[in-house]
Amino acid sequence: MEKVKKHSKDKKASYEDNDIKGVEYAKELAEAEHGLQGEAAGITANLTMLVAITWSLFQLSIASWLLIDTVFIRAIHLAFGMFLIFLNIPMFKFTPTWRPDLRFFLAMHRVTILDYILGILAVITALYIFIDYDGIATRYGQPTTRDIVMGLMLVVLLLEATRRVIGPALPLIALMFVGYSFVSEMDFMPEVLLQKAVSLNRFVGQITMSTEGIYGIPLDVSATIVFLFVLFGTMLEKAGAGNFFIRLALCLLGGFKGGPAKAAILGSGLTGMVSGSSIANIVTTGTFTIPLMKKVGYPATKAGAIEVAASTDGQLAPPIMGAAAFIIAEYVNVPYIEVVKAAAIPAFVSYAALLYISHIEASKLGLEGIPRKELPKFFPTLISGLHFMLPLGMLLWELIVTRHSPELAAFRAIMVLVVIMLVQHPILAISKGKKNGDTRIDLKSLKDPFILGCKELINSLAEGARNMAGVAMATAAAGIIVGIVAMGLGGLITQVIDVLSGGNIFLMLAITAFASLLIGMGLPTTATYIVMASLTAPAIVSLGGLHNFIVPLMAAHLFCFYFGILADDTPPVGLAAYAAAAIAEADPIRTGLQGFMYDIRTAILPFMFIFNTELILHGVNSWAQGLLIFGMACIGNFAFASATQGWFITRNRIWEFPLLLCVTYIMMQPQYVAEFIGLPHDLRYLSYLIGLTLWGLIWLMQRPRAAQDKLTTAQNKLVAQSA
Known part of the structure; x- marks a missing residue:
């Protein structure tokens, strides 16, 4: 008996160890997606903290009181x-056993x-346009030897930093574009790809001196807008908003059929509004919701898949929508609120359909929700967690009502959040004291809670900067591709796509979607969007x-954005x-x-709103019309989900x-x-x-x-209980 108990304990400990390892691995992936995964220590750790905090303070300064040229902001x-x-992040991922004397230079763990040395050179080359701005402006198009050397060093160091993070x-994709730009008129190139090659002077001038x-634009958006929103999301998470969103979602939906899955979807949607990262979403919400889904009976694969789908779509959820949405506003040259308006119906339709799918899966598996008492x-x-709504409310007010710029809206929301982070622990301490019968306000007893808030604030400033490192590199490296496209490749891409598609709009969209999925397998969403938008959107x-x-x-x-996600x-x-x-x-x-x-x-x-632009509210200015389109699009997507999942109210x-697909088409393409x-x-x-009539007929059938099926299931349960 003792052996059995010991085996049970060992097995439980093994499961717990696996859970911990799984969460740690997921966190590593989250860091690798857009942050730093190095394990700095000692002087390096302290210097990293100092540089990261300074970076955050610089970004907050340019959003409020510091006025400097936009090119200088991008360079800094x-x-x-x-x-x-x-x-x-060290250059090499190994320690050389054959040359122990080199371990000081080629270490894996530090x-x-x-x-x-490379970091200092990177700073010098990045700031070169800032240091010699007047000189570069006077010799634009005619770079000196020094300009060329510094420009090529910048390209190499930028690509190396991007590779590391x-x-x-x-x-590799950027290098392919760079290589093509120099050999594009060689005899071995196919005729459809021939164009005038660029000179070294033109390449350096276009890519590093302009x-x-x-x-x-991508780096400008990263420097002026995206950083503040990433910092805002990081601060919210550090303040405890992520955990609050999850608990709130469980309160609302946990008791329904397949409740943990629905709570995961809602929690990921709420978290995704501020995080803009699918993997960070999974680490934040999935750590809690995936075990809960497994607990009520979801298979491990489906529990993970629901969290993947929910977290991936978090980047679609207004008002933040990830870094790429801000770049869309710059490329399309519209206020950011117009991007939010265009993305609203597809995003909410997608989330509604995922909730519907979770209900279908629960029905298939015969699952119930979590008991309300639990x-x-x-x-x-x-x-x-009501106080977490204040910064979000400020953000929405600034973006929607006052129509201020996204950077100003984010800055003011951050300032509200700073106050909350500093006072929430002291207020909580006072509240606990009153519950325990202590009505006195002792300043000494509030010292530790206030210090805790200060530490959380400082750590969030550092963590926000660390989370931005990958985004900054992605936008800067993608800028190389954008610059080469601007040198004449854009028109050539249009010709190539026209030849491949034969002028067929359906085939052209399918090629674009496939290319986005293919390129996006190895790139962050922002980089995928920038590359595909530069090549295919025009x-x-x-x-x-x-x-x-x-x-x-x-x-x-938006088509490119969706498939990048x-x-x-x-x-x-x-x-x-x-x-x-x-x-x-x-x-x-x-x-x-x-x-x-x-x-x-x-x-x-994306295919549906290309052919029916009312789905992105193009030309729609009435709330009633917008709500009608949204409701009918939801039914259309529910029908499509039923068709692909093989289940409506039964198998x-x-x-x-085909009848369900007809409902989908009718509800999304009524014109x-x-x-x-x-x-x-x-x-x-x-x-x-x-469409509604056809959907009703399928329900009646x-x-x-x-x-x-319900009767059979009930009889099987009775038989099982009696046995």
């Missing part, structure tokens, strides 16, 4: 990011003198116009699936495939699959259905009645089978 931003990376994919390369109570939970618009099909620029950019869980490389699988103790490939099956309902949305029959049956354009919404 890049210098900070590169220096932090070289200070934290940075060395070599990394310090986010992997080799983006540097605002059309490394110091272009859930935290709603009102105490809401009150405990092509979609121009080729559509050539074939009398008008595609709004916003729709083209979906690449996060595209097998076999989707890092989000690996992070969730590590926590769920499931196979990452199977988790990725299952997550991709869930995300198909998101993948159809589908073969002939019900084409109206045209087909002869209705005028003004009456196109009457097509919705056809399945209802008797659903009742029979």
Whole structure:
């Protein structure tokens, strides 16, 4: 008996160890996605902390009182990011056993003198445009030998820093573009790819001495807007908002059928509004929700896949939507609120459909929710974190009501959050004292809670900067590709896509989607979007116009944005699936495939809003019209989810699959259905009645089978209980 108990304890300890290892691995992936995964110690750790805090304070300064040229801001931003990376991530991932005397230079577990030297050189090259700005401006287009040397060093060091923090994919793609720009008129190149090659002077001038390369729009957005929103999300998490969102989601949805899955979806949506990172979302919410999903009966693979799908779509959720959304606003040249408006319906439709899918899966598995007595109570939970709504409310007020710039909105929300972080622990201490009968306010007893708040604030400033390192490198390195495209490659890409697609708009969109998924397997979402938007978004618009099909620029950019996000869980490389699988103790490939099956309902949305721009509220200015479109699009996506998951209110029959797809098409493309049956354009919404009728008929066909299945399940339970 003692052996059995010991075995049980050992087994439980083994599971707990696996859980801890899985969470740690997922956290490593989260850091590798957009932050620093080095383990700095000693002087390096202290210097990293100092540099990171200084970077955050600099970014807050330029958002409030410090006025300097935008090119200088970009250069300083890049210098900070590169220096932090070289200070934290060593060049080599091994310790040379054959030359022990070199271990001081080639160590795996810490940075060395070599990394310090490269970091200092990186700062000098990044700031070169700032140091000699007047001279560079007078000799633009005619770089000196010094300009060329410094420019080439900047390119090399930037690509090396990018390789260290986010992997080799983006540097390799950038090098391919650089190589092509120099050999593009060689005889061995295919005729369709021939164009005038660039000279070394032009390359250096465009990429490193102007605002059309490394110091272009993507880096500008990273330096002026994205940093503040990443810092805001980090501070919210450090203050405890992430845990509050999860508990609130469990209060609201945990008791329903498949409740933990629905809570994971809502929690990931709330967290994704401020984090903008799918893997960080998984680490934050999945650590709690995946074990809960497994507890109520979800298989490990499906528990991980639901968290993957929910966290991936967190980047779609307004108002923050990740770094790429701010770049969309700059590329399309519209206020950021217009991007939020355009993305609102597809994002909320996608989340509604994922909630529906979680309900389908629970129905298939015969699962129930968590007993209400085991859930935290709603009102105490809401009150405990109500203060976290203040900075979010300030952010939304600034963005939507006063229509201030995103950087000013983020700065003011951060200032509100700073006050909350400093006072929440002292207020909590006073509240606990009153509960214990101590009504006195002792300043000495408030000292430790206040110091705790100060430490959290300082750590969040440092952590926010560390989280920005990967984003800064991704935007700067992608700027190399953008600069080369601007040198003439853009028109060539349009021709190539036209040739490949044969002028067919469907094939052109399919090529763009596939390329985004392929490139996005190894890149962060922001980099994927920048690359694809530079290459294909103008092509979609121009080729559509050539074939009398008008595609709004916003729709083209959102198309690239969506498929860049979906690449996060595209097998076999989707890092989000690996992070969730590590926590769920499931196979990452199977988790990725299952997550991709869930995300198909998101993948159809970009195609739908290309052909029906009302889904991105293009030309829609009425709340009533917008809500009607949203409601009908939800039903359309529910029908598509039922078709792909093989279940509506019971298991589908073969002939019900095309009927459900018809419902999807009718609800998302009412104008084409109206045209087909002869209705005028003004009456196109009457097509919705056809879709609703067809959806109701499918429900009536399945209802008797659903009742029979329910009876059979109840009988099986009785038999099992009696046995």
